[in-house]
Amino acid sequence: MSNSVLNETKQYLTFKLSDEVFGVDVAQVREILDYIKITKVPQTPDFMCGVINLRGSVVPVVDMNLKFGMNLTERTVNTCIVVVEVKLGDETAVLGALVDSVQEVFEIEPQNIEPAPRIGTKLNTEFIKGMGKREEKFIILLDIDKVFSSEELEIVQSSGNFKSNEINSAK
Template identity: 70%
Template sequence: MSVTSITNTRQYLTFQLGNEIFAIDVSNVREILEFTTVTKVPQTPEFMRGVINLRGSVVPVLDMRLKFGMTITERTVNTCIIVVEVSFEGDTTVIGALVDSVQEVFELEPEQIEPAPRIGTQLRTEFIKGMGKRDDQFIIILDVDKVFSSEELSIAQGIKGEPERMAV
């Protein structure tokens, strides 16, 4: 059984968080950067690591490990920021995803992708577009629009932001 929303052959970029391999559709990926200096923005949750200077524009960076309930990403030679374009409240926004390492780009046929299992992953199922199978290994294909949706980013902010808003 394949995933209905995926109908043609697509290319995916894989990256690693801890021991797990994830993939995102390359059409969402704008570029991959080395880990640079990140400026923390106050009153934001821990997984929102801060902002970086991407050739003159200020781009937010999210720590994927923290977002998915792992420990904070440590800086190594392989640490990368994947710059993705996501649709945020109807507009295209650029967001950086901090990951342990970037692997490769490969093609997957629609029939190679299976729906997300209901149980068995630490991840919330709505983040998962499907499970790709490659060399007997399962790869979690992420739905970036869901992972970086305004609810995901603002609910977390709301908890910390609430007292200030009340005060104003």
């Protein structure tokens, strides 16, 4: 993880997945939506929730809980879709992240960010920019460009848990 990224004071938006708090750089957050109907695209993995209509554009939504190997995000009044902009090579893609609840926006100084531990987070360390300290608690600061890199979501094309498997094997 390049340290230069962490050398300036940045604002992070925090959200909760199960009981854990995660942060993303606000510069990459476009808006926060209340939960709306998501249209499932057939023959795609479960963590790919489907697509929503964002003012006329069709935007994919990812269930962050499932993506990080936790249980399916339960729908409550606090369930939100965080719309983020992700760099995919030279392009920018817009994507929705389904989270349990959105917490706050706060500023964090570089000295309060520690590098991600190599083990123990149960997450691919590639995804983690650093661990932010805040009032004795740790917040996992995500590198969403990595989390949503096309290779990460490529599984959409090759796996999927139902018929598409058969189709592929049949070929």
